[in-house]
Amino acid sequence: MEEFSDKELLEKFRSEETRHYAFNILVRQYQQRVYWHIRRIVIDHDDANDVTQNVFIKVWNALGNFREDSKLFTWLFRIATNESLSFLAQKRKRFFIPLVDVENQLSNSLETDPHYSGNAIELKLQRAVLELPQQQRLVFNMKYYQNMKYEEISDILGITVGALKANYHHAVKKIEKKLKFD
């Protein structure tokens, strides 16, 4: 698969003739990373599919005005993160669910989810992750599962590297405690 740099993609996108081509390349390059990032937040595949599509539609509408003050990937992930969190917030409002219970519901749905194939240990880990406060969960997902650098996460979430390290450390400690004593 041919890969383009951010600059090349943006140039092609800004041209009327090559806009669709550039967008297809962008989707092909980033769809999996964006999808898995969203999926780790919203858990359910159908929800992740909806959010992913919304993200790329937003990208299509906004890419022409992208100011290039960050990497394209960072910008994409920022949109994906915000859309995922908005989705969860809407889910709470729509069904009058208290803050904590959405994560409990997601956790309970894992066992019967046809698109989840984890073993008992992975299920336990995923449940422990879902019990983390929102910010810690985001940082943990990006650091542990996606192996992103703290500087990248800092650009996406707008949090300092020091705070991210603290978040990750606390998240790990809570998960360890959860896995040890459950």
Next chain:
Amino acid sequence: MKKNTSNFNFYSDMDDNSRQASPVNAFRVPENYFEQLEGAILKNIQSLPDFEKSSRHNPFTVPEGYFHDLQHQLTEKISSPAPKVPSGIYGNLSGYRLAAILVSACIMILSIHFYTRETLVEMNAVPVTFTELGNTIYLQDLYEDDLVEALAVQQSVAKTESAETDPYIQYLIENHIELSQIASHL
């Protein structure tokens, strides 16, 4: 029960120096400890039931061909975008907000309607004099409350009208006669 937290290598990006070089770390480890640690951990891990070797195995799955279909779906959507919501007073309102506004407006309109209706009913109430009451029903069949109400209405009419008032009512008022006294004599 074996502790299974060692399955997950949370600090894989930190080197040995980072782990050890804490300014307050007064502890020491045996020689070559970290070199043989990895092997010992893996041995423990592999002895656990149902554990897959990759510690970062992705347990989530997607339907077959999902990412291929996703691209096609996105291409279709951007080629035929959804019709824009007309701008103006309703343009920027979401469905839920619009519904909430309409419900609130209905409640307000109904409240105003019922309030003004009650007021009109009161205003249209015809004052009844004792004479009329006496002509239509037997006084002894009246409840005391009805007499009191009739008296109150008569009094309010008497205050506003400068014309002649019912002489019976006037008599009762001037002589401080309670209606209950009349009722007991009926």
